[in-house]
Amino acid sequence: MNKSIAVALGAALLTAGPAFAQTVTVALNADIRSTNPGVNRDDNTDAVVLHMVEGLVGYRENGTVAPLLAESVQLSADGKTYTFRLRKGVKFHNGAELTAEDVLWSWNRYMEPKTDWRCRTDFDGRSGLKVEKIEAPDSQTVVMTLDRPTALFLDSMARTDCGMTAILHKSSVKEEGSWDKPVGTGPFKFGEWRRGEYVTLTRFDEYRSPPGDKPDGLVGAKRTALPEVKFLVVPDASTVKAALVSGAVDVAQVLDSDLAELAKAKNVEVGLFPSATKHTFLFQTRDPLLGNVKLRQAIAAAIDVPQLVAAVSNGNGKPNNSAVALTSAYYGDAQRKGYSYDPAKAQQLLKEAGYKGEPIKIIANKRVHVPSFNAAVIAQAMMQAVGINAEIEVLEWATQLDRYNKGNYQMMSFSYSARLDPALSYEQFAGPKDKQPRKVWDEAEAEALIDKASTISDQTERQKIFDELHKRQMEMTPLVIFANGQEAWGHTKRVQGAEPWEGKPRVWGARVATN
Numbered sequence: 001m002n003k004s005i006a007v008a009l010g011a012a013l014l015t016a017g018p019a020f021a022q023t024v025t026v027a028l029n030a031d032i033r034s035t036n037p038g039v040n041r042d043d044n045t046d047a048v049v050l051h052m053v054e055g056l057v058g059y060r061e062n063g064t065v066a067p068l069l070a071e072s073v074q075l076s077a078d079g080k081t082y083t084f085r086l087r088k089g090v091k092f093h094n095g096a097e098l099t100a101e102d103v104l105w106s107w108n109r110y111m112e113p114k115t116d117w118r119c120r121t122d123f124d125g126r127s128g129l130k131v132e133k134i135e136a137p138d139s140q141t142v143v144m145t146l147d148r149p150t151a152l153f154l155d156s157m158a159r160t161d162c163g164m165t166a167i168l169h170k171s172s173v174k175e176e177g178s179w180d181k182p183v184g185t186g187p188f189k190f191g192e193w194r195r196g197e198y199v200t201l202t203r204f205d206e207y208r209s210p211p212g213d214k215p216d217g218l219v220g221a222k223r224t225a226l227p228e229v230k231f232l233v234v235p236d237a238s239t240v241k242a243a244l245v246s247g248a249v250d251v252a253q254v255l256d257s258d259l260a261e262l263a264k265a266k267n268v269e270v271g272l273f274p275s276a277t278k279h280t281f282l283f284q285t286r287d288p289l290l291g292n293v294k295l296r297q298a299i300a301a302a303i304d305v306p307q308l309v310a311a312v313s314n315g316n317g318k319p320n321n322s323a324v325a326l327t328s329a330y331y332g333d334a335q336r337k338g339y340s341y342d343p344a345k346a347q348q349l350l351k352e353a354g355y356k357g358e359p360i361k362i363i364a365n366k367r368v369h370v371p372s373f374n375a376a377v378i379a380q381a382m383m384q385a386v387g388i389n390a391e392i393e394v395l396e397w398a399t400q401l402d403r404y405n406k407g408n409y410q411m412m413s414f415s416y417s418a419r420l421d422p423a424l425s426y427e428q429f430a431g432p433k434d435k436q437p438r439k440v441w442d443e444a445e446a447e448a449l450i451d452k453a454s455t456i457s458d459q460t461e462r463q464k465i466f467d468e469l470h471k472r473q474m475e476m477t478p479l480v481i482f483a484n485g486q487e488a489w490g491h492t493k494r495v496q497g498a499e500p501w502e503g504k505p506r507v508w509g510a511r512v513a514t515n
Helices: 003-014 043-049 100-111 153-158 160-165 237-246 256-263 293-302 305-312 343-353 372-385 397-406 422-429 444-455 459-476
Strands: 023-028 057-059 065-067 070-075 081-086 131-138 141-146 188-194 198-203 228-233 251-254 268-283 360-364 390-394 411-416 479-492
Touching (some): 023 043, 043 160, 065 070, 081 100, 100 131, 100 141, 153 160, 237 251, 237 479, 251 256, 256 268, 256 479, 268 293, 268 422, 293 343, 293 372, 305 372, 305 479, 360 397, 372 390, 372 411, 397 411, 411 422, 422 444, 444 459
Parallel strands (some): 023 228, 023 251, 360 411
Antiparallel strands (some): 070 081, 081 141, 131 141, 188 198, 198 228, 251 479, 268 411, 268 479
16 A cells, blocks of 8 residues: 555544544545646546535536526527636635636636636637637626527536636736646635545535435535545555445545455445546548448447446446437437347458458557456457457556557557537547547548537537437447446445545545444
């Protein structure tokens, strides 16, 4: 065990007193990268920061968007102007009341290149959409005008990797403009960050919760009874398991393989929670072999998806061949139609493809919370069973990611991070390879459908488009999506209401049980 981790865990147990009794400790598998929303971030960073900051809108459990700091959002008849009415009485952590001027200041800061906001290109015209104007006609109203209608504007603002386009007080930056700390409107405010060890957050007593009687994604009830939360860096999975059992950690993501053992611990409860992460096998459709659609279809027919998913998830996962997540409001009958395991069909397709036993290499990694390597091993055996000469190459994640971004592979066992709107989910892997080599589905018809789904807001019409996209994806097989994320989490019985969402801890609804 890392010495600093051991010291921190020991200190957590030794300081158990009245104050500690109300503190909830959450394990992180790595330190955060910053406290700056949407800047120098990763999933751990987002998880911590989103307890402190909020945007005008946020995601519900089913992947749709709802007002958060906004009380209401109105769209003009031409689909280009959004009017946000702010909730009254919302305060920043320094006691200042939220106004439209704070929204303008935050937005203009994000649009400054020096801020290095991850999502600036999604709004400045370089990725198509451009916010042409932002105005504050009064202290409670913000009006944003786009250059074109789009169905994804609010979804893009709500994205967690964008830091939820958080509205910040200008005191979040120092006088010279450099970042200091988040002065947001969230249920917790920044406490202390001891790099490599922990981050503490303290309750914001003047927090104003959005409507709702329970948490709903990143909206709904966000009132908290906890005076403090400590996010403790514990990289080793076995140490996390021991810390849960000992009570040094209250909430943590754990390995699927540890669920059965942890379920036997007297003071621990465990559960499985879905996410919109996509676990896939990617095909390089410009490869001399895999450019043949019949060979890709043969691989799909050779893989027993239910058996593979059961094996890599210890029997807990659910198969899904669609880019639309199982939890999505758009998941329906069309998306339930997946690939059928058919070895005889696979062999016939191999014959039609003119396959002569050439090697097909599957690239994978051994990160513990994704099924990349285990899925590759199972797929290799299933492919070999029908006569495909499948090999596996294991790479470090950074190297694999570089190969992915360059399109330098034949086949890859790869996991996509969550995108809750289906149009954004399809956009992750569909697009022009010449401009974006990481894309796997380079087809003009598919791109046109995604563009249409990204423009119109009518849910019925969007459903038809997503149904058609799924049908085309099954036919063209540029990749095989086999499951969404199903993540194992544990918590001590002293803590209730700390259910994670989309792979991230969410503790504003938590409370410490009293005996």
